Amino acid sequence: MSRTPPPQEAGHDARRSRQWLAGEAHGAGVDRDGLLELGAAMAALTAAAAEREPVAVAAAPVGVDPGTPIRKPLRPDLLRPLDTNAEMRWTALAGQGYVVPNDRFFVRNHTVTPRLDPDAWRLRLFGTGLRGAPARDTPVEFGLDDLRRLPAEESTALLECAGNGRRFYTDQQDEPAPGVAWDLGGVGVARWRGVRLGTVLRLAGLTGDAVDVMPEGLDPDYVTGGRNLGRVRRPLPIAKALDDVLLAYEMNGEPLPADHGFPVRVVVPGWIGISSIKWVGPMEVSATPLFSPWNTQFYRMFGPGQPAGGGTLAVQSIKSAFELAWDARVTVGEEVLLRGRSWSGAGPIDRVEVDTGDGWRPADLVAADRGGPWQRWTVRWRPPAPGRWVLRARATDVTGAVQPDRAAPNDLGYLFDGVVRHPVTAG
Template sequence: MGRRYMAGERAAVPAAPPADRKVVKPTPPELMEDTGTGVDFGTRPDRIPGFLVPNDRFYIRSHAPTPRVDAASWALRIEGSGVRRPVSFNYAELCERFPLVSVIRTIECAGNRRVLLGEEHGRTFEGTPWGRGAIGTAEWTGVRLRDLLESAGVTSGAREVMPESLDDVRFRRPLPLAKATSDDTVVALAMNGEPLPADHGFPARVVVTGWLGAASVKWLSRIEVSEQRLYSPWNTEDYVLIGSGFSGEEPARGPVITTVPVAVLVELPWPARLRAVPQMIRGRAFAGENAIATVEYRLDDGPWQLARLEGPEVPGAWVRWQFAWTPQPGEHTLRVRAIDDHGDTQPAASAYNELGYLQHSVLAHPLRVEDVPTPEREAGR
């Protein structure tokens, strides 16, 4: 699927952006949505041209400015009580020593649609004010994390694996050993056929199927394997569900978020302005570790109808859907819901939690349809 990358390819330090920029790639408003944090930019839902999101418009979610990494001096360490011996790999060794694999996977931030969850509950949440653009699908090429761990000799008592970033906050978050050693948990070196862009984890990042984006740690520097439970601020204070009805295990403030629920994306601006002409309404549906079985849509107070699913159908990735519509002028509301292969569907309302995570209820997408001027009407103006 992805081509093999030679050792040292793209090993130079990425070109520095302007001094006041915290990310490297351009984020033009015609492609990206600026959340105002300086490090978080969403993908415009109406600017996704194919099944995969191109690198130039894939959303950016970071906890600190993008670090500049020189692959020639970079190394990845694997250590901890859960391995028999610590090991270290440089960039060339990762590229050449281990079998390369490619997986197509969707990554979604747990805070996606936080602004819309706030509108549901009549409040504003702290955290990145995401609209609908903190989700994307790419082809990731790299090596299985399992292969790297096996080279260190995983002990029989190993329990958790915690990748750590070399960004300014040393972002880190543990995975159960079973998830870390899954066939499709990879240390990615390339994205959509190109070496990882700086903002997306160069030189190496983890890609974890079906889990919240925070599990796919970027800019890897070290991986701890432990025979004990592991904790960080990002599985105790953040990326947990806090509020009435949620109870967590100490020291976490609430249940730790792992998988993401079923939800849909409509490939239209919010609100959308359409012309009163025949057209196709399109979108994406994603169900985390599960597969999408059905997508339904409802226009205004009409009945629920089946949308057509479009290939490819790839485990751990979104599916595309579409339906034909000839709209009449006026104000309309579009609702879309997905059902996964376990029978889970989107609720009428999302559960409240203090940090504004996991909005996945059916959204009422506002549409304004405008009449198409005729030559006669234009001439009469």
């Protein structure tokens, strides 16, 4: 049985929404972080109260050929195909700098990459959170040229699949989870260019009563367990939508590639990848909380230690990865410069430690990365003897969160944050 938030919570959120609209959210007496937490708490209350239908998570949607969902070349040295997806190989980042080039950026597709005509494409906003409450069939529309005429911004942001690292629940913790068995390559940082979602919402007639915004993709309907769940869509609280969310039409200085959302996608910094809807078209703006299978059945935390209706899943967990092949071979007695990257949805990385078999020691952080969405680091190591060695890296972010030895399990294998044991062989 569903319930609405207590009146005082709803009233507080409405007042804060009006302050955002009036540009007063950064003034005295307005706690911006508290506002964002309030939006997440309201989403948790409403989603946890919704009845969850059991869903069989299929490896690929019914009727979709896993060999044809991605349009860009899947070079085996850059990407590893996984059903309808492809994950970046960490060795492909060697010498590539801070951002991930488009040709090796991971792909998360629920179905297939659609072919869209940019001249015919429209962003269509509707719902009770806009003036006049336009209906879905009579929305406020923006074309690609309309967005390009608005003030453009660039954001260097990290996107990551919520299931990134899922296979380590099985391999390291003997806790198998359904879904795509990602290693750690379902993540990437890019320079995104576009217009702020808040700018477009205000132009569309956003009211102070709006509480949720739900972007919807234009990819084919997702079918799983014999049921059609429609197009991929997931709501955002209005506070986040008005904060740092981008409607991006460029990626790393190029028009947005087809597999990454052409002609326009949503980029939601710090939040799980499903929030950054690709190929965005319809967008509901609502004065009441919104729901979809992607915030009630999927992309919620079910299992031990979680609420009966599921726990919230928004901010990404903290992780570290070596830019090194799995089971790499190194030479005994020769110094190796180990490189890696660490990241956290809660904030920038503060420090990184590495264990090469003789205890934890600090890694050297790349100074230029400080404060960014991920942090590069290096450690020098001289393998002392032949045989199999295990490398480990753990990070601490600015909130004080530290990677644990083991990740807390959940039924769908989300947000793995355990320290990964990376094997190498010295000879």
